[in-house]
Amino acid sequence: MPNNHRVTLRDVAEHSGVSYQTVSRVINHHPYVAEETLRRVLDSIAALDYRPNKAARSLAAHRSNTIALVATDLQDYGPAQVVINIERAAKAAGYDLALTIAPDTSSASMRAAIAHVLHWRVDGILILKPITGVSYDEMVQIIGGIPLVQLNSQLEQVVPSIMIDQEQGVRLLVKHLHDLGHRRFCAIQGPSNSYDAIARQVTWDASLREMGMPASLSCEGDWSAASGYRATLAILDQTHDFTALFAANDQMALGALRALREHRVRVPEDVSVVGFDDVPESAYYEPPLTTIHQDFGLLGEMSIQYLVERITDPEIPIERRMITPYLVERQSTAPLRKAT
Amino acid sequence: MPNNHRVTLRDVAEHSGVSYQTVSRVINHHPYVAEETLRRVLDSIAALDYRPNKAARSLAAHRSNTIALVATDLQDYGPAQVVINIERAAKAAGYDLALTIAPDTSSASMRAAIAHVLHWRVDGILILKPITGVSYDEMVQIIGGIPLVQLNSQLEQVVPSIMIDQEQGVRLLVKHLHDLGHRRFCAIQGPSNSYDAIARQVTWDASLREMGMPASLSCEGDWSAASGYRATLAILDQTHDFTALFAANDQMALGALRALREHRVRVPEDVSVVGFDDVPESAYYEPPLTTIHQDFGLLGEMSIQYLVERITDPEIPIERRMITPYLVERQSTAPLRKAT
DNA sequence: CAATGTTGTGTGATCGATCACAGATATGCT
């Protein structure tokens, strides 16, 4: 019952008639504690409502059992989803989570966010970093030795990271549209300071080329429905000569659907529309959206797992682990009508 | 340049030729440090890349400069938004944020989550708690003295909390629909283990009664578009005798729009639909949704502010601080057609 | 039966900061 949480190791020791070191052994699950002693100490802990002091612990042990999550954005469905799953996985692995959000995408903010996290003495850092800003090498420089895993990081270089295979996703979409007979495309890409957006864009362009199709007219959005709407209006202003529209995420696709509707372009009869992410709502858009499903739960889980591996064994190879997305076919895509 | 972050107070002291206590004064912005000394210490700190050790600090000072955020859910737009803004506000106020998510709504999980947070020796706790489970009194009991602020908490009792005035929002909607001439309603409420949902439901029923209108047929959803869809189908199965549909959040409204469309019920010609939350996408639904806007940014900010007030002055009065939402009128509502 | 290993427990030093207190110098006031 004592609600005063100033109970220390020593109090427990005294209460159970052993030394503080033995209590320490108990709470750290060390072997070499006699059955009988263990029971007594455990009882005392319960009776006194003892809780080990995290600060004292990390000070002495040089570990904090804490993982820092540095994010730049949680507004969108994907990142928010990832955070939830990271928290869950971290807790399951015995780590606490400290959350830091960089206010914007600039190199300075990223640096500040990372620096901010260092005084926690965290055991590892997870960077949810859809935005360019600081390179991996710079980060390693800044954090000096603390294990780091990135989520959806840059492409050029292999850094310790977990990624959803954007390339695969885009290729699935291109193939899907190609199979339906479409040849003339437009695209609404994500903001160019996002790795995800770049990955999707680059692959999109490459795929069209590889399959011998003309390059698409592309506009840039900022992931929001509003930007998708504006981008689509801009596209329609320039051309109506396309039969399929790619939006780099579902929200922008939603905006696109509205813009098309306002211009009396029917989906999917006149134009097929595809999105990316498979947000839960996309099944209820008008029409329900064909899109790429990404397993954010798995992403969170795998990133914690990899980070913990790196914490326990720093020699573990640096690699990029991939998660394969899949196509979700709904009613926003249809075979090309000959009569067009 | 030294990337070895094992630089201590003493190293800085030695480097600048003062005592460690003086360095401590500098980093804590104490007065009574000579201009000249301050400059020298600051230089040394920069030169050695010194970072105070948070663990040592909280151990000695009995404060952690950390606020714990206990949430139950971040899936939806609202909570995610609140988290972002809380992080921002906390950082601005000089506090770090530890994030804990209770895996589900049960009393046991909430207790576990809160207990989990206690060994951080956090200075304050913020409970983002749309779900029933543990009462305020129990919480106070568990955390024993640590300042606590709840977000969107229970209604019956005044607890330290920041709330968006759900009642006001619902009343705005009822008035809006009433003004348009509607009298016969149906409603899709949120899950009954959520305070928000209960608040919205209770007020909804009360408002109809007060304005002398018949009670509405109500179905329960779980905030998701899918549940809104299912609930609407269930409603349509029972009756078509209504001209306005209230969904307790925008996602469910989205599902409702789809269900209505599939049943060839036109919105807003046959039925007006309203949502709640004003998620950014709702402006792009088909048709764009009339809804209630809630300022989640302000919610995050005010909760941190109140919590910090309670931390600095425990005697501060316990109160419920309200944020007023407002109506956003779009195309999903229209005047009642006489011919119905 | 001594040598060695396994199991269980206790003691002192330490992690890196803050706090309480005490000194030292400079400044103000009567």
Add this chain to the structure above:
DNA sequence: AGCATATCTGTGATCGATCACACAACATTG
């Protein structure tokens, strides 16, 4: 001049744990 006060700086104890080590007691082995 003399004392009080304001300003600046340093010393030892302390926060609550872990770690390294020492030491028992008992079992195993050659």
